[in-house]
Every structure is written in structure tokens, then in C-alpha cells.
Amino acid sequence: MSSPPTPSHLAVANELARATNLNNLTFKAQGAFKETFRAETVHGTVVALKILDPSKCDLARTSREIEALQRCDSPYIAKLFDSGTFHASDGKDYFFAVEEFLDGGTLTDRLTTAALSPDQVKSYAACLVRALDHLRSLNLVHRDIKPDNIMFRLGADLPVLVDFGLVRDLSAISLTQTWLPQGPGTPYYAAPEQLHNDKALIGWRTDQFSLGIVLGIGLTGRHPFERPGMTMPQTVGVVAARQSCSNEFMQAANDAGLAGIVQMLAPWPIHRYSSPRRLLEVFE
Amino acid sequence: MTAYLQMGSDTENLVGETDLEEFHGIVLSPVNRTPLELGQDISAFRRKGNFDVIMDPQLYVPDSERGCLQEQTYFPSDIDTADLTSDIWWSTLVDQLASCAESLGVNAVASPAVLPNVWDPEYYTRCADTARRLRESLTSGINTLTTVMVDYNQMSDPNAVLRVASIVSETDTSGYYLVIDSTVEPRREFSGERELAGIMNLVRQLEATERPVLVSHCSSDMLLFKAAGAAHCATGKFFNLRRFTRSRYEDPATGGGQLPYWFEHSLVSFLRGPDLGRLTDAGFGSLIGVAASSNYWSQRIRDQFANEPGKAWVALGWRQYLSWFGKTELALPTPTAPSILEGWLRSAEDNWIALEDSNVLLDEPRNNGGWVRPWRQALNRFVNS
Numbered sequence: 001m002s003s004p005p006t007p008s009h010l011a012v013a014n015e016l017a018r019a020t021n022l023n024n025l026t027f028k029a030q031g032a033f034k035e036t037f038r039a040e041t042v043h044g045t046v047v048a049l050k051i052l053d054p055s056k057c058d059l060a061r062t063s064r065e066i067e068a069l070q071r072c073d074s075p076y077i078a079k080l081f082d083s084g085t086f087h088a089s090d091g092k093d094y095f096f097a098v099e100e101f102l103d104g105g106t107l108t109d110r111l112t113t114a115a116l117s118p119d120q121v122k123s124y125a126a127c128l129v130r131a132l133d134h135l136r137s138l139n140l141v142h143r144d145i146k147p148d149n150i151m152f153r154l155g156a157d158l159p160v161l162v163d164f165g166l167v168r169d170l171s172a173i174s175l176t177q178t179w180l181p182q183g184p185g186t187p188y189y190a191a192p193e194q195l196h197n198d199k200a201l202i203g204w205r206t207d208q209f210s211l212g213i214v215l216g217i218g219l220t221g222r223h224p225f226e227r228p229g230m231t232m233p234q235t236v237g238v239v240a241a242r243q244s245c246s247n248e249f250m251q252a253a254n255d256a257g258l259a260g261i262v263q264m265l266a267p268w269p270i271h272r273y274s275s276p277r278r279l280l281e282v283f284e
Numbered sequence: 285m286t287a288y289l290q291m292g293s294d295t296e297n298l299v300g301e302t303d304l305e306e307f308h309g310i311v312l313s314p315v316n317r318t319p320l321e322l323g324q325d326i327s328a329f330r331r332k333g334n335f336d337v338i339m340d341p342q343l344y345v346p347d348s349e350r351g352c353l354q355e356q357t358y359f360p361s362d363i364d365t366a367d368l369t370s371d372i373w374w375s376t377l378v379d380q381l382a383s384c385a386e387s388l389g390v391n392a393v394a395s396p397a398v399l400p401n402v403w404d405p406e407y408y409t410r411c412a413d414t415a416r417r418l419r420e421s422l423t424s425g426i427n428t429l430t431t432v433m434v435d436y437n438q439m440s441d442p443n444a445v446l447r448v449a450s451i452v453s454e455t456d457t458s459g460y461y462l463v464i465d466s467t468v469e470p471r472r473e474f475s476g477e478r479e480l481a482g483i484m485n486l487v488r489q490l491e492a493t494e495r496p497v498l499v500s501h502c503s504s505d506m507l508l509f510k511a512a513g514a515a516h517c518a519t520g521k522f523f524n525l526r527r528f529t530r531s532r533y534e535d536p537a538t539g540g541g542q543l544p545y546w547f548e549h550s551l552v553s554f555l556r557g558p559d560l561g562r563l564t565d566a567g568f569g570s571l572i573g574v575a576a577s578s579n580y581w582s583q584r585i586r587d588q589f590a591n592e593p594g595k596a597w598v599a600l601g602w603r604q605y606l607s608w609f610g611k612t613e614l615a616l617p618t619p620t621a622p623s624i625l626e627g628w629l630r631s632a633e634d635n636w637i638a639l640e641d642s643n644v645l646l647d648e649p650r651n652n653g654g655w656v657r658p659w660r661q662a663l664n665r666f667v668n669s
Contacts, residue, residue, distance in 0.1 A: 139416075170454075171413070193450075200405030201447065203454040269450035274493035 007035050009051050012088045016096055020082065022049060033057040033165070038101055046103070047081060052095035061165065062095050068167040069097075071138050076131035078102060078151070078162040102160055104152030107214070111147055116218040118256040124150075124159045125215050125283040131161045132211065133276035136204040141168045143202070145210035146189040147217070168202060187236045188223065189213045192267050195240040205269040208279065212264030216249060219256055224249040224265055242267035258282075286336065287613040288518035289606070290501060292316055295521050296325050300332035301603065303580035306610025309336040311500065311518050312390065315351040319384075326388055337390045338429065340461065340500070341381055344399045358384045368398060374414050382421035392427035393418060394461035403435045408451040416455040427458035429498065432490070436466030436474065439482030442669075449489035459496040459515070462487065473655035474505055480662035484512035485669060491515065504552055506609060510616035511625040511663060519609050521602035544598040546585065547605040549612070550574035551639075552632045552656060554605075556647045557597070560589075566644045571635055575628075576611035579604060622667050629660045 007013065007027045013035070017025045022039035028048070029036045033056045037049040052062055069080035082098040107124075110116075116124070128150070135142060142149075143166040150159045166184045183190075183197035191209035193201035216224035224245040226235040244250075245265050253261050260282030266272045273279035288309035289299060293316045298304060310329060312322055329335045342353060343363070353359055358380040360366060366373050377396055385393045395415035400407045415430035422428055432452045438444045452460065464483060468474055487509055490497045496515030499506070506517040545554040550571040555563075563571055573582055581604035585597050616624055636653030639646075646652070 171416075198405070200409040200451050205450075205454070268446040270446055270453055270489045270493070274453060274495075275456065278494075 007037070009035050009053065009094070012086070012090065012094055013037050013049060013051055015088055016051065016086050016094070017049065019086065020049075020096075020098065022047065022098070025049070038103075039098075046101040048099045048101040050097045050099060052097075054093055054095065057095065064169060064172070065164045065167055066095075066097060068138070068140050068164050068169065069099075071140075072134065074131055074134040076127045076158070076160055077134065078160050099162075100160075102151035102162065103154040104156060106152075107147035107150040107159065107218070110152075111218060111221075115221045118219065118258055120157075121215050121219050121256070121258060121261075122283045123157070124218070125211070126280060127159050128161065128211055129276055129280045129283065132204055132207050133280070135207070136276060139170045141170060141202055141204060142166070142207050142210075143168055143183075143185050143194065144189075145207055145214060146186050147214055150214065170203065185210075188232055190236075190239070191269075192239055192242050193269065195236065201269055203269060204276070205272045208264050208272050209266075209269075212261050215258070215261050216245070216253070216265070219258060219261070220249060220252045222249070224253075224261070239267075286516055287610045288336075288338065288498060288500075288516055290518040290520035291325075292520045292522055296328070298521060298603070298606065299329055299335065303607045304603065304610060306614055307606070308334070309338060309516065309518070311338045311340050312388075313342070314339070314356045315342050315353050318352045318355050319357060321352075323388055326390065336392070337388075338461075338498070339381075339385050339388065339390045339393045340431075341394065341396045343377075343396045344433070344463070356384065357387075369410075371413075374410070375417055378414060378417045378421050382418060382423070382426075385422065385426055386424050390426060392429055392458060393422065394429045395431045395457075397431040397433050397463075399433065399465060403438050405447060405451060408432075408448055412452050412455040415452075415457050419455070419457050429459045429461040430455055430457045431461045431463065432486075433463045433465055434483065434486065436464055436468065436476070436479050436483070439464075439480075439486065440476065440478035442482065442485070445482045445486045446489065449486055453490060453493045453495075457495065459498060460490050462490075462497055462499045462514075463501065464499075472650065473503070473659075475655040475658040477658045477661040477665060480505075480508055480659065481665035481669065484508055484662065484666040487512035487514045488666075502609075504547070504554075505659075506613060507552070507616070507625055507628070508659060508662060510613060511621040512666060513618045513621070517609075517613055519606070521606065542598060544596065544601040545605070546572075546582070546601060547577055547608050548572060548574065549577040549608060549628070550632060550635050551653060552629065552659075553651060553653060555651075559646045559651075562644060562646065563639075566639075566642055568635075568639065568642075568644065576608040576615065577604070579607040579611065581607050622663060626660070626663060629656055629663065632656050633660065 013025055017039055021042050024040045026038040028038050034050050034052045039047055039049045041047060066083045079100040080097060084096060086094050086096050088094055149163040151162050152159060183194045185194040187195060189210045191206045193206055213224060223235050225238045227246050245262060250262055253259050264272055286308040287306050288311050289307045290311045291313040299310060317325060326337055329337060341358060360377050381396060395418045397411050411431060415428055419428040430452055434448060474480055487497050491513045498516040498518060499509040499514045500518045502517045502519045509517055544557055546560060548555050560572060563569060581600055585600045585604060588595055588597055633656045636656060
């Protein structure tokens with residue numbers, strides 16, 4: 001086993017914890033832009049303290065992430081309790097966020113042991129569609145729905161959407177340059193419009209597509225567009241070429257009574273479910 | 285479903301007329317009526333019946349003849365100089381439009397849109413966003429329709445159709461108000477197989493979102509849009525001959541459409557007065573007054589021909605066409621409309637061939653049924669796609 005990474009900002013975290021009345025700080029995870037610590041409030045509530053390195057993260061995107069989370073109020077979206085900028089003794093300003101601590105692991109963790117049963121897929125899908133419905137009501141698109149960004153509360157089997165680092169507020173000017181060949185997102189889970197940086201097509205149905213990929217992988221253990229012998233980049237290429245998902249996947253989805261996932265994965269948004277309400281009917 | 289009467293110059297008296305009962309909806313014309321007149325019209329319509337009144341703000345061509353448009357409270361005084369990419373500008377416009385619509389008491393408002401220089405995705409994003417803003421501004425139960433303007437030529441590209449449909453359907457409004465912009469001469473039918481099939485596919489895609497499509501400014505091409513599943517089609521008295529064109533907004537208010545025409549279902553065409561006699565004399569009298577072309581107003585025209593042969597009948601002609609339109613719109617129910625229309629068009633083509641074989645030449649050189657085959661081809665392409 002590899003040893004856990006050492007946090008770069010432990011001292012800053014300790015300073016911040018003191019300033020915000022958080023106790024029992026424990027390092028949990030390290031990402032490209034941020035480090036996450038487990039902490040407790042004075043009332044004993046367990047929270048996640050996230051510290052973002054200002055030299056590594058994009059100010060505008062971080063602000064949008066914070067603003068988006070502040071507007072959200074859904075049981076299926078991680079809650080944000082506090083956020084701001086902290087001037088540390090090293091002379092630098094750090095962004096921080098105090099969020100709900102989700103200690104039930106990620107969907108990635110669960111998928112490493114076994115595929116999901118059709119009933120589990122339906123149950124998770126219904127929760128996550130409600131999250132998408134909530135985001136849509138706020139004119140937000142997550143743009144990075146994938147198993148790593150779906151977590152669970154300890155002891156509960158209800159998924160929670162996390163990590164709004166790529167969130168897009170459709171009522172605000174896009175931060176993505178038009179000349180980029182590919183828009184923000186994780187290619188393996190991205191919709192064709194993301195892969196083409198087709199910004200005008202980005203909307204809630206973009207998240208619907210990514211959720212369809214997640215559910216498809218959860219159900220079958222394979223990417224719905226993957227043909228036998230294909231590599232991951234080749235599979236992404238199939239999505240980018242606006243082809244349909246594999247016959248094997250369509251058959252598996254049908255057999256599981258989850259043919260609705262195939263419609264979620266339509267290459268053009270107009271062919272996906274037109275409203276969260278309609279999509280929810282598929283899973284309830 | 286409901287046919288809509290697209291109001292124009294001095295057309296308010298057509299609302300609720302005899303044998304035009306199929307029109308239960310009206311699209312107001314702020315270009316032709318002052319704010320006071322619009323208010324009076326709506327009150328009068330309400331007294332005549334339970335009409336569904338839609339407001340089309342008609343900002344398509346900002347630099348055109350504006351008629352009464354500049355008097356409307358929502359008309360932006362800075363429209364010639366404004367930065368039309370400004371969110372603030374559109375928000376202000378939408379708020380004023382919503383306020384105007386609420387004071388008029390209309391049932392629905394089509395979101396404002398201008399004709400672009402380039403029909404690109406950003407333009408449609410703006411259209412969808414404007415519709416969203418309008419929906420949020422309207423507070424008193426007035427429905428928002430997303431105005432979807434399309435370039436006729438661009439619709440020949442199947443991917444363009446899907447792209448437009450995908451973008452405009454992102455905003456959840458009560459329906460769509462489809463406007464087709466083209467350079468086809470006003471007195472000519474659309475005759476592009478791929479273009480028409482594309483527009484039909486667009487209608488189908490939008491209807492699949494469970495929000496009704498109202499195709500504005502229709503002429504006899506209503507047949508194709510209904511076959512595609514459009515919930516509603518709108519036409520006006522001059523739309524027997526004209527459709528939406530940029531030049532329409534530059535014409536004098538009294539211009540065009542002053543010749544009398546009869547709309548004939550059996551040929552899917554407009555006929556001039558002499559053509560009616562010509563067909564009868566050549567033994568094709570059975571082609572006159574087929575299906576809904578035979579109506580109260582066609583009988584009035586026949587009576588007038590018999591009793592007052594020299595009297596003008598242009599106003600009767602408008603009504604004969606409108607009556608055909610309203611009844612025929614109702615006779616094309618989804619999903620049997622394509623097969624019904626195929627039968628009608630096949631018959632129309634046979635009739636035109638019979639006329640050609642008998643060397644029966646109608647008054648207007650291009651009134652030869654040449655559009656019927658492309659319409660059939662477009663219908664086939666649509667059905668098989």
C-alpha cells in the first residue's frame with residue numbers, strides 16, 4: 001500500500017480551523033487545486049474543510065463554484081456552510097470552503113466491488129435527477145458528473161452530487177474560450193457538445209448525458225459507447241462522432257428495464273429527455 | 285388544434301366572421317395598430333368570443349418601416365444604436381414587453397427576436413435566453429412562446445436542424461413561435477425538398493418536447509407543417525399570397541394582395557377569376573370547390589359572379605382562403621396527417637398533369653403546380669427520416 005500524501009497546507013488549515021472555530025482537524029484528500037480536511041464544529045457537526053491554493057486555481061471559476069453552491073438547497077447536493085478568503089501567516093490569501101462532510105465514500109468506491117443492481121440504478125438515478133432538476137431551476141450546469149463526484153452520507157444509500165468546480169451558470173457569460181477544441185469536463189463522461197466545445201448546446205441535458213454514462217457504467221461495468229476491444233480514447237471518439245451507444249449496452253439496458261438510459265445518451269440534446277420531470281418518470 | 289389569424293392592416297374585422305369560426309387564436313400586429321387600438325381590439329375580440337390572443341412584438345427588422353411599432357411602450361428608442369449583445373438591453377426590453385403584455389391582457393407573448401446577419405449557435409442561445417428572461421418577467425399567468433426564427437436555406441442541413449432544436453428547447457416555455465425567413469419571392473411557394481423536409485423535421489423535434497409549435501406567417505404550406513405535427517398554424521388575409529419576408533416590413537401598408545384570388549384545394553393553388561372560367565370551359569369544373577375550398581365564402585363568390593359579375597371580390601377571396609385554411613388545419617390531425625396529405629398532393633399532381641395534357645394554361649405563368657412534386661418529395665423525406 002502506498003502511504004497517504006502529505007498535505008501541503010496543514011499549517012494553513014490549522015490556522016484557518018482556529019479562526020473559524022473548527023476542531024479535530026484530519027487530512028483526508030488532496031486534489032489538483034485543493035486539499036480536504038475533516039473537522040468538527042463546536043457543536044460537534046462533522047464538516048469538510050477545503051483549502052484552495054490561490055496559485056493553482058482559477059479565481060473566476062472558484063468564485064462561480066462558491067456562488068453556485070451558495071444558491072443550492074437540495075438533499076442531493078453537498079451543502080456549503082461557509083466560504084471565503086483567508087489571509088494566512090505565510091502572507092498568501094487562500095480560498096476556503098466549509099462543506100458537508102460525506103463519509104460514505106464515492107460511487108467510484110462502490111463500483112470497484114460490484115456493478116449496481118437495476119433497483120440501485122433506479123434509486124440513485126431518481127435522486128440525482130432531482131439534483132439536476134434543482135440545478136436547472138437555478139440555471140446551473142454541473143458539467144463534471146462522474147462516479148468520483150457522487151458521494152454518499154455514512155449509513156445512507158442516497159447519492160449526493162459534489163465538486164462544482166466546473167459549474168456553468170447559463171445566465172452568466174461563459175468563461176470558456178470558443179477557440180478551445182474541447183470544453184471543460186472529464187472526457188470519458190462528457191457529452192458530445194462538451195467534447196466539441198459546442199457552448200451553445202450546453203445545458204441541463206449535458207448533465208443528463210453524463211449521468212446516463214454513469215448509470216450505464218454502474219449497471220454493466222462498461223462505458224455504454226464502448227465496443228469490444230476499444231480503448232478509452234476510442235470510446236470517447238465514438239461519443240464525439242455522435243454515434244449511438246453499443247448494441248450490447250442497449251440490450252443490457254432493455255433487459256434491466258432501464259431503456260430510458262439509452263435516450264439519456266442521445267447524441268443531440270433535443271433527443272434526450274426534455275425535462276427532469278419526464279426523466280424522473282423513467283426511474284420512479 | 286387551433287388556427288391563428290395573423291393580424292395585419294385593417295384585418296380586425298375578420299375576427300369572428302361567419303365561416304371563420306375555426307380561428308380561435310389571434311396574433312396581434314403592433315406594426316399596424318397603435319397601443320390604443322390594440323387595447324380596443326382585444327376588448328372587441330373578447331366580446332366576440334373566447335379568443336386566444338398572442339402578442340408578436342415584431343422587432344425582426346429594426347431598421348425597416350415601423351408603422352405603429354415606435355409608439356408601442358416596449359419599443360426601444362435606442363434600437364438603432366444599441367449593442368444587441370448586451371444582456372442589460374435585452375432584459376430592459378423584455379421587462380417593458382412583459383409590462384405592455386400585462387396591461388393589454390394577452391394570453392401569450394412571443395419572445396422578441398431580431399433577424400441576424402449570421403444564423404449561428406450564439407444567435408439561438410440569445411433567443412433561448414431572451415425567452416427565459418421573458419418567462420421570468422411575466423408574472424400574471426401570461427404564457428411565453430420561444431420565438432424560433434430560422435433561415436429557410438439552412439434548414440436543408442439536418443445537423444443544423446438538430447442544433448437549432450437543441451438550443452431553443454433548452455428554455456422551458458409554453459411553446460414555440462416559428463418564423464421562417466427566406467428570399468423566396470412572396471408570390472412563390474417554397475419548393476426546396478430538403479429545406480422543407482428540414483423545417484418539417486424541426487417542427488417534429490420541437491413538438492416532441494411536449495410544447496406546442498405555432499408556425500407563423502403560413503400560406504398553403506401550412507399543409508406540410510401540419511403534417512409534421514405542428515399544433516397550430518397562423519395565416520392572414522394577405523398570406524394567401526405572401527409570407528414572412530424582410531421586405532414585408534418595408535412595404536407600404538396598403539401594398540400588395542389587391543388582386544382577387546380563389547384558393548383551390550384540388551390544385552393546392554390560388555386561382556385568378558379568369559382561371560375559374562377557363563377550368564370550367566375546358567371541362568375541369570369538377571376541380572373547382574373541392575374539399576374545404578367549398579365554403580360559405582366560395583358560395584358568396586359564385587353568387588356574386590352570377591348576380592353582379594363586375595363587382596370586386598377581393599375581400600371575399602381573402603375569406604374564402606381563410607375559411608379553407610381554418611377547416612383544412614383541423615382536418616389534418618396528428619398522426620394521420622402525413623398520409624392524408626400524401627393523398628391530397630398526389631391528387632393535386634394528377635390534376636395538374638391533366639391540365640397540362642389538355643393544354644389548360646392559367647393566367648400566371650408560374651402557376652403551374654411545379655411546387656407540388658417538391659412538396660411530395662419533402663413529405664416522403666420527412667416520413668422516411
